[in-house]
Structure formats: structure tokens, C-alpha cells
Amino acid sequence: MPAINMATALNQALGQMMNTEPRLVILGEDVGQNGGVFRVTAGLWETYGAERVMDTPLAESAIVGSAIGMAIGGLRPVAEIQFMGFLYPALNQIFSHLGRLGQRSRGKFRVPLVVRIPYGGGIRAPEQHADSAEAPLVHTAGIKVVVPSTPYDAKGLLVAAIEDPDPVIFLEPIRLYRLGRAEVPADLYRVRIGPARLARTGSDVSLISWGAMTHLALQTAEAMAGDGVSVEVVDLRSLKPMDEAMIAESVRKTGRAVVVHEAPRTAGLGGEVVSVIQEHAFWWLKAPIRRVAAYDVPYPPYAWEDVYLPTPSRVMRAIRQVLQD
Amino acid sequence: MAEEWPLYRVIGDGANHPDRVEAEVAKRIYAQMVLLRTFDEKTITLQRQGRVGTFPPSIGQEAAEIGSAAALSKDDWMAPSYRDHGALFMHGVPFHHVVLFAMGKGSSIDGEAFVLPSSIPISSHLPHAVGLAMACRRLGEERVAIAYFGDGGTSEGDFHEALNFAGVFKAPVIFFCQNNGWAISVPVSRQTATPTLVQKSQAYGVHGVRVDGNDALACYQVVAEARERALGDGGPTMIEALTYRIGPHTTADDPTRYRPPESLAPWTGDNDPLVRLAQYLVQRGVMTVEEPPAIWAEARQRVNRAVEEALNSPPVRKEAMFDSVYAEVPDALAAQMEDLAEEEAPDARN
Ligand SMILES: Cc1ncc(C[n+]2csc(CCOP(=O)(O)OP(=O)(O)O)c2C)c(N)n1
Numbered sequence A: 001m002p003a004i005n006m007a008t009a010l011n012q013a014l015g016q017m018m019n020t021e022p023r024l025v026i027l028g029e030d031v032g033q034n035g036g037v038f039r040v041t042a043g044l045w046e047t048y049g050a051e052r053v054m055d056t057p058l059a060e061s062a063i064v065g066s067a068i069g070m071a072i073g074g075l076r077p078v079a080e081i082q083f084m085g086f087l088y089p090a091l092n093q094i095f096s097h098l099g100r101l102g103q104r105s106r107g108k109f110r111v112p113l114v115v116r117i118p119y120g121g122g123i124r125a126p127e128q129h130a131d132s133a134e135a136p137l138v139h140t141a142g143i144k145v146v147v148p149s150t151p152y153d154a155k156g157l158l159v160a161a162i163e164d165p166d167p168v169i170f171l172e173p174i175r176l177y178r179l180g181r182a183e184v185p186a187d188l189y190r191v192r193i194g195p196a197r198l199a200r201t202g203s204d205v206s207l208i209s210w211g212a213m214t215h216l217a218l219q220t221a222e223a224m225a226g227d228g229v230s231v232e233v234v235d236l237r238s239l240k241p242m243d244e245a246m247i248a249e250s251v252r253k254t255g256r257a258v259v260v261h262e263a264p265r266t267a268g269l270g271g272e273v274v275s276v277i278q279e280h281a282f283w284w285l286k287a288p289i290r291r292v293a294a295y296d297v298p299y300p301p302y303a304w305e306d307v308y309l310p311t312p313s314r315v316m317r318a319i320r321q322v323l324q325d
Numbered sequence B: 001m002a003e004e005w006p007l008y009r010v011i012g013d014g015a016n017h018p019d020r021v022e023a024e025v026a027k028r029i030y031a032q033m034v035l036l037r038t039f040d041e042k043t044i045t046l047q048r049q050g051r052v053g054t055f056p057p058s059i060g061q062e063a064a065e066i067g068s069a070a071a072l073s074k075d076d077w078m079a080p081s082y083r084d085h086g087a088l089f090m091h092g093v094p095f096h097h098v099v100l101f102a103m104g105k106g107s108s109i110d111g112e113a114f115v116l117p118s119s120i121p122i123s124s125h126l127p128h129a130v131g132l133a134m135a136c137r138r139l140g141e142e143r144v145a146i147a148y149f150g151d152g153g154t155s156e157g158d159f160h161e162a163l164n165f166a167g168v169f170k171a172p173v174i175f176f177c178q179n180n181g182w183a184i185s186v187p188v189s190r191q192t193a194t195p196t197l198v199q200k201s202q203a204y205g206v207h208g209v210r211v212d213g214n215d216a217l218a219c220y221q222v223v224a225e226a227r228e229r230a231l232g233d234g235g236p237t238m239i240e241a242l243t244y245r246i247g248p249h250t251t252a253d254d255p256t257r258y259r260p261p262e263s264l265a266p267w268t269g270d271n272d273p274l275v276r277l278a279q280y281l282v283q284r285g286v287m288t289v290e291e292p293p294a295i296w297a298e299a300r301q302r303v304n305r306a307v308e309e310a311l312n313s314p315p316v317r318k319e320a321m322f323d324s325v326y327a328e329v330p331d332a333l334a335a336q337m338e339d340l341a342e343e344e345a346p347d348a349r350n
């Protein structure tokens, strides 16, 4: 198996699905001749043409809104939003329609739409190019939200998302696009939407994270192993539905939990994970659960990025704290 | 339809409007355009050296940037987008601030000038300009607001909502659209099925003007006229300035992927906005042929000084990201500041 990075894995998934699913169309800003600003759609316009790989006008509400229409009308659209910070004009479509159409049509319509969104920070991008707004999406009923943290999961989850009968928001951690390679099967395969991934087993504390923070969690776990602390890492990878069983199982085993996310702390998804633990593993807890998240300030210019986002030292401090409590 | 929207032009072949720009103002515009070109070239170099982050140059658009902003009064409100540092300089923002901004260290604006922070989400600032204009009129102030945006910006809902609002409320606002041919890799022909952008103004009862965006004096005059219209209760104006983005979208972009280098030909050489203005000013007797080299030399000096100042600025205080979020820091946020203080991480990057 060849080792490839996440951007290439996603590109492969799209290319192979374009090949096997004639109803599949791709739309978004700069996805055609330019191959996407992160090159995830590179080469597809050349192979499949402008009718199936559509450069759209600069209008996110119409990108998502028209993709909803296409999906109901019989196509399998994959829409790209260029950066999460530019999703917001389309939130009206997502909040008002995307997750509601199944129920509002009493099941007459399904909306098999994938919205791909590069998200998260850490690459010294200009202002407003580094948001992590997964929480409001997860909060929206009727849609699924996934976020891979490995090239393998990226390809398998994207294939599963495209084949899913319901809308899937597919978050792509920008920082991970080209961070390292991993072996990925050349053929099509699926990673089921829902189950979390046990990224590392341990016995003293459970770190629960997703996206780029999984790498921070693994790095911290490795560093703490040297001090004799055994850290388990759960990579949620599917934020909705969320694998409550694996979260509970891990925390019942370790008795301690730290949730790490790069979105701001207040009303971030970490609060939801804490609730899941409270509901399913309360009697096993040996210490209060801690959250490590970005601070409750707007994402600052990149000179502050390293201290705004969770750092290894903050995660370590949280782990030490739950071990002491 | 394009014929119904003739290009307003002052300089060169096909000039259809008399030159009404005072000699001193015209020279100042030229000097500022040189400064902007020099600044952009310098900043691109700094980006390549890894000393500043991603940067959107405005090379090729200096006439539109500087000519338009030169026609404003310093009290007018400006709502710029990310490529409008030229207009910001012209409106009084010192340019070491723009370097600091490109270094990810600060705000794109200075306390003194009436400018909003450069808008990153396309066209999202157009409604702000409408509101600023409505506020000025309500408060009885002799000021207008101007919003800067691109061809791609006309595709967003906010553009249409803002123009419609401006029309309905007859707001003293100017919508300055630089049609530079491209929205990253997407040509303007993919933004709209209409032959011009300016004709969209008609749908909203907004006065429309199409101007040669590489003719600095024409850009100056159309904004000056739009300003008078706005202050005379004649309502809003949309200006489409036809120009071209000579450089990449940003330093992270590779234009050879989507446009042939030949496409630059009609916009460079004698059609370069700096060359056009210099030749014209010499012809008009406002400037001698000896002057431009001195102007360029001075620009290089000023840019180098500003860059030095920015590069030598102290590292940011890590707590500063909390400072101005709220007028008063809420207790819960203060607790987070304490958490940050416990971090042994070095001060934020510089
Ligand atoms: C709402 C939104 N969507 C997408 C982007 C990403 N983006 C940044 S610049 C750009 C192209 C803008 O083109 P145009 O409006 O013509 O302005 P120009 O860059 O040519 O000055 C795009 C798509 C953004 N900044 N905001």
C-alpha cells in the first residue's frame, strides 16, 4: 500500500467515486481548473469536465442551497466551502433546510449531500481562515458531522459520506492535509460513520479529541508515557452521531477524562462529551472531568495562534490535575 | 448592454471626460501609486523570506485603489476588503500597520482613520457601509461611506441586500467594485451572465458608473462625483472600475494553473496604470521626466523604513488577544487569562 497524505487520500476518494457514481457532481469556488485552494479536487476537472466539476460564482448560500436541490433532484452533489470561516452565508440553508427536509417531507425526500469544509487553525493563515465551528453544526438536527484525523479515515469516511442517504458535513482539518503520510488502500473502502477510533490504549486517563487535536493528544500521551502516565486517546472522528459507547467504555476503564478541542471552550462540543461521560460513566469517575480548549476570544491573528490553541503543556497540566484530584 | 455603460476615461485614447484634477492632487496620486507598488513588491519578497504571512498584492490595481481613495474627505468612512491596503494608506493608515497586519501581529487599521478592519468574508462589509452612511445622515454629518470589494463580491447575497437597502434608504454610500477579472481562479465571466457588473445597480435604484480602473484620474473623478451626489441627497452610487490583477491572488496562489501569462499583455507595459499616469502627467506638464526616478527612490526609502519599524516591533504580549474583546473583561474570561498566564510557553510568535 502506498503512503499518502490526507489531501491525496481525499482526492483519491473523490476521483474513484466520480468514476463509479455517474450522478456525482462537485461544486464550489475554485474547485475546477485550480483544483481547489488545498488541491483536494486536483485533476478532476481535467478528467470529468466542467459539467461535473463546477466552479461556481462566489456565493456560499447558493452553493449549499443549489446542492440541496440537486440532491433532491437525483444527483449526488459534493459541495466544497473554501474555508469554514466562509460557511456562514450558507448557515441559513443548513439551519433552515438541510436537516429538516427528511422530516418535513415525511420521508418523501432524502438529501444525500456532502458539504466538505476545510477547518481549524495552526497554519498561520490570514484572519478568519481558521475557525472551528463544529458545535453549531452538531447541534443541528438531521445532519451528520464527521472529521477524520488520518489519511485512512479521510478516504474511507468520505466514501461513506458520499454513499450516505443523508446530509453529511465533512470537516477537513487544514493542518493535517499534508502533515505526514500513511498507508491507504488503493481501492475503494468505507469507514462507517458513527464509531470512534481508539487511537491509543492506556489505563490512567482518557483523552477525547477529534481532528487536529487528536495529534496533539497522541503527542502528549507519548510525552507522558515517559513519566509513567498511561494515556488512552479516543478520536471521535464522527461528531454526530457520536460514539457514546466507546467514550463510556474508555472512561469506565480509566476513571479519568480530559476533552481537548480547538474551538473556544464555552458551549463547545467538549461540554457535550462531558455530559455523555456524566450520564454513562459517572460512578466510575475518580476525578472531575477537565476540558482543554481554545480561549473564549475570537480567533486572533496568527502571532497569537500558538497560545490561543490548546498546547501540549496545557493538556499535560489538565492530565496532572485529574490525576491529582 | 456594455455599450450602455461606456467607460469613464480621462487619460489617453478614448478619453471622454475632461481632466478636473488639480495638478498637486494628480502628483500626489502618482506618488502614492508608486508607494503602493513598491510596498507590494517589498512585501512579496518578505513573504518569500518567511518574514510575513500570506499577502494579497494589488499590483495592477494602483489607479483604482489610490485614485478612488484620494477623492474622499478624511472624515468619510471606509469599509475595505483584504486587498485594499492602498486605499487604507491613502485614507491615513500608516503603512507599518499594514506590515504588522501581514505579520499576523495586529489590526489592519489605525486609531485615527475612519476605517473598518479589512473585511475577509467577501462582501460581508457592504451592509456596514450602508449603515455607516445612514448614521452619518441621521447625525447630520457631511460625510459619506465607501465600501471596497471585487468582481467576485457581486455574487454574494450581502452585495445585493446592501445595494437594495442603500437604494431604499437613499443612503449616502459609494460601492466601489474593482473588477480585476478574477476571483482567485474564477474569471468574471463565471460570476455573472451579464456583460457588466455595474448594470446590477439598476435593479436597486442605485446610480451606476463604469470607469477605466487603470486611469487614476478617472477613478478620482467618479468617486468625487459620487460623493457630491451622496451629500446632495442624490443617493448611492455603484462604481465598477475595470482593471486587472497582474499578480497572484495571494502569495499562496499560482496563477499559471488557470491563466496564460499572455493574458497580462493588455494590462501591462504602456497600459500599466503607473506608466499611463506618469506619461500623461509629463505630457500635461505637471511633472518633468526627471521626477519619477526621485519619486521611486523616495518610495523605496519610506517602505524600507516602515518595514524595518514593523519587523523590529516587539513580540506581541500573549494576553493581548483578550484585551479588547469586551469593553470590560467578564470574570469567566479573566479566569482564562489567568490560565494563559500559567502557561510557560514563550510569548506569542513575532
Ligand atoms: C464569503 C467568502 N467566501 C470565500 C472566500 C475565499 N476567497 C477569498 S478571496 C476570494 C476571491 C475574491 O474575488 P474578488 O471578489 O473578485 O476580489 P479580488 O480577490 O479579486 O480582489 C475568495 C473566493 C472569502 N474570503 N469569503
Ligand SMILES: [Mg+2]
Residues within 6 Å of the ligand: B150, B151, B152, B178, B179, B180, B181, B182, B183, B184
Ligand atoms: Mg476580482
